[in-house]
Ligand code: HEM
């Protein structure tokens with residue numbers, strides 16, 4: 040995993056000192072509220088419903104055991120002993136005291152972490168595939184490229200005040216697990232017939248008030264030009280993106296207004312000045328990033344061990360359930376990636392306690408070369424577990440409440456903090472997730488339903504990705520009362536689609552019943568092993584609508 044060099048460390052340390060000074064001046068009344076606001080946002084610090092909220096960057100979702108332990112210590116010392124993983128692979132603290140934040144940032148800097156650019160109108164944390172480097176369907180490892188983008192974008196002098204926040208996602212696999220179609224820029228790394236790395240560049244995707252699917256700007260960009268091309272896109276956005284209206288400020292609105300041809304023409308014209316300039320990548324630059332992601336020293340796992348693991352699956356039903364849902368194939372025979380579920384009814388989706396963090400850090404050392412990944416579905420992944428250790432790991436996870444064998448099912452809900460924490464919310468979202476998890480907890484039923492993404496946001500900002508949920512739930516406000524709008528047919532994968540609203544919204548207590556009716560239609564209409572999404576696409580919206588509003 041990437042380790043800071045002297046430049047990175049100096050930059051982060053200096054930033055901590057600068058912010059400490061700014062905080063001192065704010066607390067002493069020398070900096071006003073309006074002056075302090077942009078400063079705190081540049082350091083990931085929001086003011087929320089009950090308390091400040093600090094968003095900590097986890098570059099492309101990768102965490103070391105040491106970092107997770109430090110996070111555990113921080114949440115114990117400065118917060119309420121837990122943190123919340125988000126759909127952007129960040130960690131949010133919901134209860135820090137304002138005056139403690141410089142100390143928290145100093146503690147983070149000791150383990151090469153920070154909160155820089157986790158908010159504000161700049162290029163945010165780059166997200167990627169949680170199975171990067173190990174997935175069987177991977178064509179190109181995205182991590183070195185994400186790291187190059189991180190270095191390019193962090194405190195980029197020209198892009199500190201973009202019209203709006205800016206998010207990039209990268210995938211190098213056949214199956215997109217990074218939602219590249221609904222990011223401001225989505226990048227797909229692929230190999231041409233000659234084995235040369237190319238980049239498909241999408242722009243103008245995004246969720247929120249006006250959800251849009253990104254369009255292709257360049258299909259076959261040679262890798263040498265990745266950074267100069269990104270720079271050209273962000274320059275065009277910086278120059279022509281709207282600044283007069285916050286709701287029309289995202290790049291998706293610009294792409295839509297200009298049309299993809301004209302947008303591309305402007306990008307290409309800008310690129311003409313940048314192409315082959317100093318930011319052009321060469322083998323040495325890429326290699327310098329690549330060395331930080333070596334293959335771990337995996338011990339060989341022999342065929343007998345693999346056979347024994349398969350036998351165990353046959354003999355133990357509970358273990359088999361866990362393996363089927365939470366264990367993912369690995370490019371190296373004898374190894375698997377294991378998803379640790381952060382979906383328990385007792386806690387908000389994505390929440391993790393300090394004790395769990397410590398325990399997971401230890402598990403990662405024992406079973407995963409001291410490394411973990413955060414998924415955009417708000418779970419954690421151990422990416423390198425030998426099959427002969429999976430059963431022991433499973434038992435340990437079970438004791439920690441992290442072995443819920445429901446990854447990818449209806450119960451693996453993505454959910455934003457909603458009205459319980461977020462001051463922008465129209466309605467609560469965590470209690471909706473819990474009510475649904477409670478209603479649909481029967482494992483046999485969940486497995487019979489197969490893969491379904493259910494995503495919940497407390498307002499139209501769409502932090503919970505409701506637009507791309509097969510079933511999406513959105514909190515809406517009607518004359519001061521909380522209601523929920525349901526949409527169907529959204530999907531974040533390559534065959535991307537935005538959900539379509541079912542009809543008038545519902546009372547909170549009716550939501551699980553409505554979901555039940557939607558599922559009934561699916562179960563009645565599906566053919567053989569057809570997924571929910573495919574049945575929906577085949578039979579159409581009306582069949583669901585009729586049942587729900589009958
Ligand atoms: C409680 C603090 C939070 C605040 C104040 C906040 C604020 C916002 C705002 C204002 C937007 C809309 C931006 C726009 O449309 O231009 C947004 C979108 C978004 N937020 Fe949050 N958010 C919070 C928490 C979260 C959490 C917990 C997650 C993940 C679970 C998250 C992930 C996202 C994502 C994925 C989007 C939409 C994506 C996009 O269009 O790129 N945010 N947030």
Ligand code: SF4
Pocket residue numbers: 455456457458461462463464465496497498499500501502503
């Ligand atoms: S979707 Fe709305 S309610 Fe939920 S976290 Fe985002 S801004 Fe807050």
